[in-house]
Amino acid sequence: MSMHIRKAGLAAGAFVGAAALLLTGCSSGGTTPSNTGSTDAPAASGPDLAAAQAVLAPYESDDKHLVIDEPLASPLPKGLKIAFLDVGTPVAGVMWDLIQPIVPLTGIELTREPIGATPEAQDAAMAAVFEKGYDGIINVTAEPQFYPNQAQKFVDAGIPIASASVMHTDEYGLPTGFNGPDFMKEVGRAMAAAAIVRTNGEATQFVIYPVNEFEFTGFQRDGYMEKMGELCGDCTNRELGIPIGDVIAVDNSRIVSDLEANPQTEYYVATADEMTVGMPDRLKLAGVETKGFGTWSIPPNITQVAQGVSDATFAEDFALFMWTVVDQLFREITNTPYTWPDPSVSAPQMMKLLTKDTAAQFEQTGYIAVPDYQERYAKNWGVN
Numbered sequence: 001m002s003m004h005i006r007k008a009g010l011a012a013g014a015f016v017g018a019a020a021l022l023l024t025g026c027s028s029g030g031t032t033p034s035n036t037g038s039t040d041a042p043a044a045s046g047p048d049l050a051a052a053q054a055v056l057a058p059y060e061s062d063d064k065h066l067v068i069d070e071p072l073a074s075p076l077p078k079g080l081k082i083a084f085l086d087v088g089t090p091v092a093g094v095m096w097d098l099i100q101p102i103v104p105l106t107g108i109e110l111t112r113e114p115i116g117a118t119p120e121a122q123d124a125a126m127a128a129v130f131e132k133g134y135d136g137i138i139n140v141t142a143e144p145q146f147y148p149n150q151a152q153k154f155v156d157a158g159i160p161i162a163s164a165s166v167m168h169t170d171e172y173g174l175p176t177g178f179n180g181p182d183f184m185k186e187v188g189r190a191m192a193a194a195a196i197v198r199t200n201g202e203a204t205q206f207v208i209y210p211v212n213e214f215e216f217t218g219f220q221r222d223g224y225m226e227k228m229g230e231l232c233g234d235c236t237n238r239e240l241g242i243p244i245g246d247v248i249a250v251d252n253s254r255i256v257s258d259l260e261a262n263p264q265t266e267y268y269v270a271t272a273d274e275m276t277v278g279m280p281d282r283l284k285l286a287g288v289e290t291k292g293f294g295t296w297s298i299p300p301n302i303t304q305v306a307q308g309v310s311d312a313t314f315a316e317d318f319a320l321f322m323w324t325v326v327d328q329l330f331r332e333i334t335n336t337p338y339t340w341p342d343p344s345v346s347a348p349q350m351m352k353l354l355t356k357d358t359a360a361q362f363e364q365t366g367y368i369a370v371p372d373y374q375e376r377y378a379k380n381w382g383v384n
Contacts, residue, residue: 047232049201055193055227058348059314064369067178067324067346071380073336080108080333083134085142087117095140098322101374106383119146126150130157136329137161140322144172160332164325167215175332178324178340179350181219186343187295187351188223191269191314194293194353196231198312203266204235209255210271212241217271220295224269238265247272252279259283259290268292273301273313280309297354299366306359313359315367316351323377324350330381 084099086092096112103110111134115125126147129137137154139161144151145168154161155173163169163177167184170176195206208224210217221239228237240258245251252275259265270276273294283290294301297313304310331338340346352358352367362368370376378384 046204046234047196047199047201048230049196052193052196052201052231055231056190056197056353058344059190059194059351059353061348062352064317064349064352066320066327066370066373066376066380067341067349068327068331068338069376069380070336070338072330072334072382074334075382076106076108076330076334077135078107080106080135081133082108082110082136082138082329083113083129083132084110084138085129085140086112086114087122087142088114092140095322098319099138099326102323102326105374105378106381115142123147123150127153130154130159134159136333138325138329139163139166140325141165143168144174148172160329162325162329162332164321165216167219175328176340178328178346179321179343181216183343183347184216184219185223185226186347187314188220188225189227190347190351190353191220191271191293191295192224192227192231194312194314195228195267195269198291198293199267204232205264205266206235206269207238207240207258207262207265207267208269208271209240209242209275211244211247211275213244220271238262242275247275250274250277252276252282255279256282256286256288259288260286263288265290270294273297276310277301277304280304293353295351297367299363302354302359302367303363305354305356306363308356312353312355314351315354315362317367317369317373319366320369320373321350323373327377327380 084096086096099110102108113125113129115122115129122142123146127150130150130153136159140163143166151161151172151174161174163174164179166177167181169180206228208221210221225237228235240254242254246254255268255270255275256279259268268290269292271294273296276292276294277298277300291311293310293312293314295314297315301310301313302315305313328338330336350369352369354362354367
């Protein structure tokens with residue numbers, strides 16, 4: 001069987017990137033970005049460029065690997081019935097497409113289960129999903145506090161739910177996802193280091209743009225502030241929360257206006273690069289020269305960087321992202337012991353800071369971290 005089916009959906013897969021992560025959803029717990037604010041850390045001697053370069057180095061490397069690269073303890077059972085939770089967005093459809101090659105590869109039966117996006121809809125839908133007798137569940141973004149009683153049913157029945165971009169797995173007894181709060185904080189730390197490196201250790205006035213409604217960006221913000229405090233104690237870091245409606249509409253006027261009103265700002269950091277698509281032209285029109293970058297880039301972000309109109313972008317390999325979730329589910333089903341690497345290891349495996357010198361090669365395909373990931377997973381799963 002030919003396993004080189006990656007590029008067919010990768011431009012869309014790259015879109016999953018920002019979007020899949022943006023679907024984490026509102027939550028009743030955890031860290032929530034505030035609308036505005038500023039942090040003035042204790043006085044120091046300016047940015048520590050060498051330390052920032054050391055933090056960033058793994059993200060600039062091309063030596064990438066699977067997050068877990070070990071064989072299953074036993075073959076996958078025949079006739080596995082797996083459900084994919086669809087929260088009803090276009091992004092969920094793209095995510096569904098990215099895992100389709102796994103069906104002929106492994107022989108699993110994969111069913112798309114619409115569960116909606118509200119707590120009421122998800123609670124009712126998860127009750128119905130439980131009754132269908134699946135062997136495992138693939139969940140990206142649906143927070144278990146929306147369906148706590150149903151989540152407990154799955155736990156009690158021993159039906160694993162593999163999750164990604166979900167911030168509250170542990171509290172509900174679900175298998176810990178690979179990119180939970182600690183992962184997001186680690187990404188935030190890398191963002192702080194990148195901001196210092198991209199300004200050559202000469203800037204001290206920064207702004208970060210989290211997304212108001214989405215909890216994971218608050219964890220990114222926390223990691224960013226923590227590391228920035230270590231790397232540049234006398235830097236000023238403003239914060240301005242961006243409404244999710246602006247991100248969905250790709251309306252970056254709020255950011256442009258903020259930079260225009262705060263000319264002392266030397267560099268910006270966006271927690272979701274999708275919100276900066278088309279922004280270079282708006283900045284130019286407003287006479288603003290402030291540069292910056294975002295994370296979870298979609299193809300237009302990579303193009304802006306390749307063309308030199310955006311400074312940089314943190315890109316993630318989103319097909320690898322989805323297959324990592326499925327791999328976790330298979331490990332749960334086969335009782336294969338596994339341990340997620342520390343986020344300081346796993347985050348750089350998924351992500352790379354792209355600049356003008358490195359972005360062009362990924363404009364058509366999206367960022368590719370591990371080109372032969374399908375072959376590697378096939379080997380680990382014991383399939384051909």
